[in-house]
Amino acid sequence: QKEVEQNSGPLSVPEGAIASLNCTYSDRGSQSFFWYRQYSGKSPELIMSIYSNGDKEDGRFTAQLNKASQYVSLLIRDSQPSDSATYLCAVSRQAGTALIFGKGTTLSVSS
Amino acid sequence: GAVVSQHPSRVICKSGTSVKIECRSLDFQATTMFWYRQFPKQSLMLMATSNEGSKATYEQGVEKDKFLINHASLTLSTLTVTSAHPEDSSFYICSARASLDRVPGGYTFGSGTRLTVV
Numbered sequence: 001q002k003e004v005e006q007n008s009g010p011l012s013v014p015e016g017a018i019a020s021l022n023c024t025y026s027d028r029g030s031q032s033f034f035w036y037r038q039y040s041g042k043s044p045e046l047i048m049s050i051y052s053n054g055d056k057e058d059g060r061f062t063a064q065l066n067k068a069s070q071y072v073s074l075l076i077r078d079s080q081p082s083d084s085a086t087y088l089c090a091v092s093r094q095a096g097t098a099l100i101f102g103k104g105t106t107l108s109v110s111s
Numbered sequence: 112g113a114v115v116s117q118h119p120s121r122v123i124c125k126s127g128t129s130v131k132i133e134c135r136s137l138d139f140q141a142t143t144m145f146w147y148r149q150f151p152k153q154s155l156m157l158m159a160t161s162n163e164g165s166k167a168t169y170e171q172g173v174e175k176d177k178f179l180i181n182h183a184s185l186t187l188s189t190l191t192v193t194s195a196h197p198e199d200s201s202f203y204i205c206s207a208r209a210s211l212d213r214v215p216g217g218y219t220f221g222s223g224t225r226l227t228v229v
Contacts, residue, residue: 041223
C-alpha cells in the first residue's frame, strides 16, 4: 500500500491553545485528502476534506495542503478537552477509490 | 446521510471457527465496499475492495481464502473470517462510497466489529 505517515504522538496542548497535526504521503498521484477523528473502538468521523493546494477553514479547524511537498496538516484553534482523540489522515488517489490511512496522532487537551 | 449498518458490533469465537460480519447500506446503493482491519494503536489497514456482483480485490498480504468477501447485492457486503485464530482478533470496519451531497467527504463507515478469538 502507499504510505501515509503521521507522528503518533501523543500531542499534548493546554485548553485554548492551537494544536497542529501533520501528515505526509508517498503517492504523488493522490487527489483527495481527509482528516478524521476516531475515538477508541469507534469508526472514524470526518473533520475536514481538502482537494486543492492552500488552506481550507471550517470553524476552529483549518486544513492545509501542499501537493508539491506531499504534505497535509490540520490546525485546531482554541483547543477544547472534547477535542482529545486520535486524528487520522487519509488520502485517496481518485474519486471512488479506497482511503489509505495514516497511523493517527493522539491529541490530549488538558483543562 | 448515507448509513451503513454493521453487525455484529462485538463477537467472541473459539479458535478454528468462522465468523461472518455484515455491512448493509440502509438508504443508498453501495456499488463498492471497502473492508479495513485495525489493530490496537495502529492504522486502519485496507484489506480488500468489493464490488457488487464481482470478485473482491485483496490487498497484498491479505489471504483471500481466509477472509471471504461476498457482495451479492447493492445493499449487502459480508466478510467471513474462516478458521479464525487469536491473531485475527482485531477491529474490522467497512466503508462505502456515497455521493457528496449525502455524505461529507463521500465515504461512510460502519460502526465496526470487535472480533476476539479465544
